[in-house]
Amino acid sequence: MHEFSLVESILTSVFDVARQHGNPPVTRVKLEVGALQQVVPEALEFAFNAAVKGTSAEGAVLDWTEIPARIQCPACHATYEPADVFWVCPNCEAQGGKAIAGDDIVLASVELEDGESGQGVQ
Amino acid sequence: MEINVVEKVMKVNDELAQGVRERLAKAGVVGLNFISAPGSGKTTLIETALRNLGGAPRIAVIEGDPDTTLDAERIAACGAPVTQVNTAGGCHLEANLVNRALDGFDLEQIDLMIIENVGNLVCPVSFDLGEEKRVAVVSTTEGHDKPAKYPKLFRTAHVVVLNKIDLLPYVDFNRDIFRDSLEKLQPGVEVIEVSCTSGEGVEAWCDWLRRAGKG
Ligand SMILES: Nc1nc2c(ncn2[C@@H]2O[C@H](COP(=O)(O)OP(=O)(O)O)[C@@H](O)[C@H]2O)c(=O)[nH]1
Ligand SMILES: [Mg+2]
Ligand SMILES: [Zn+2]
Numbered sequence: 041m042h043e044f045s046l047v048e049s050i051l052t053s054v055f056d057v058a059r060q061h062g063n064p065p066v067t068r069v070k071l072e073v074g075a076l077q078q079v080v081p082e083a084l085e086f087a088f089n090a091a092v093k094g095t096s097a098e099g100a101v102l103d104w105t106e107i108p109a110r111i112q113c114p115a116c117h118a119t120y121e122p123a124d125v126f127w128v129c130p131n132c133e134a135q136g137g138k139a140i141a142g143d144d145i146v147l148a149s150v151e152l153e154d155g156e157s158g159q160g161v162q
Numbered sequence: 163m164e165i166n167v168v169e170k171v172m173k174v175n176d177e178l179a180q181g182v183r184e185r186l187a188k189a190g191v192v193g194l195n196f197i198s199a200p201g202s203g204k205t206t207l208i209e210t211a212l213r214n215l216g217g218a219p220r221i222a223v224i225e226g227d228p229d230t231t232l233d234a235e236r237i238a239a240c241g242a243p244v245t246q247v248n249t250a251g252g253c254h255l256e257a258n259l260v261n262r263a264l265d266g267f268d269l270e271q272i273d274l275m276i277i278e279n280v281g282n283l284v285c286p287v288s289f290d291l292g293e294e295k296r297v298a299v300v301s302t303t304e305g306h307d308k309p310a311k312y313p314k315l316f317r318t319a320h321v322v323v324l325n326k327i328d329l330l331p332y333v334d335f336n337r338d339i340f341r342d343s344l345e346k347l348q349p350g351v352e353v354i355e356v357s358c359t360s361g362e363g364v365e366a367w368c369d370w371l372r373r374a375g376k377g
Contacts, residue, residue: 042254042284042285042288042289045252045254049172049174052174053167053169053171057165057167061165068164071171077288078284078287114349125313125347126310127346127347134349136346136347136349144170144171145170145171145172146168146169146170146171147167147168147169147170147171148166148168149164149167149168150164150167151163152163152164152165
């Protein structure tokens with residue numbers, strides 16, 4: 041349940057971006073969430089909607105793309121998408137390995153309301 | 163208008179953790195991050211080590227808990243320098259809290275900085291605290307399925323302590339399944355079986371800490 045601290049961190053970056061563009065309202069936030077991150081989408085959305093209340097991002101849509109996991113085999117160095125929590129290389133059957141994708145949460149983009157005024161709600 | 167950002171959400175914590183790591187390394191201190199469910203015996207394992215190691219390596223402790231200073235009082239009673247960090251209900255420690263807590267110690271007088279995280283098998287795993295090694299603790303009363311259910315912790319732990327082995331006769335904990343799933347998650351991972359109550363395995367646990375304390 042660390043969704044609230046994730047949201048706090050996301051919004052810090054989001055408001056940084058908004059400020060650099062004259063503080064217009066934020067209409068959409070796009071995330072890329074690695075499949076290996078133990079994050080519950082509904083919980084993240086709930087935390088996001090609660091945190092943006094009364095800010096210039098109130099009502100913004102939280103968009104969500106899942107990035108599949110990619111594992112590098114420790115023995116033959118093949119890369120593959122794991123089928124299970126126990127990683128087994130489909131090429132040589134070695135276990136374990138290193139995640140080379142799908143282990144991050146990335147703020148991909150921020151959508152700001154178009155317009156000249158640059159007057160945010162806050 | 164859409165502004166591309168492409169920034170890791172953990173960036174701020176990761177950078178602070180790197181700062182902690184450098185700060186500890188400069189003072190020759192090895193940081194350990196203890197992660198487990200509430201009640202697995204993290205504080206008891208630290209107390210047991212302090213009572214048995216006799217001051218070498220020199221251990222200091224940062225206690226993370228949502229509330230109270232109870233664990234810090236237990237550690238202080240063993241004579242080790244300790245700082246309690248309350249997360250005000252938060253489910254994990256973050257690097258900025260650890261960085262601030264370090265101000266309260268004379269790092270030159272310390273070999274091992276043990277950070278006892280908030281009891282939780284999920285959230286602490288995502289937050290680097292600047293530790294050198296992660297210690298995962300599981301107790302026999304929690305069931306042998308914990309590695310499979312919380313794989314991320316057990317893939318990243320440098321050592322897994324199975325605590326409360328004195329209770330094995332009373333619980334249906336299957337050691338073989340437990341060890342087998344650990345081996346699948348992280349081939350070769352070190353497992354230490356301990357009972358703080360009976361003293362079994364305590365020497366192996368103290369030995370691991372001695373080795374860790376040498377950097
Ligand atoms: N039977 C048994 N109980 C233990 C052992 N280690 C710790 N405990 C008990 O487990 C409870 C929780 O321990 P504590 O160290 O506070 O867990 P923490 O929440 O992980 O810090 C306490 O009542 C301890 O006395 C052990 O090896 N065997
Ligand atoms: Mg404790
Ligand atoms: Zn392979």
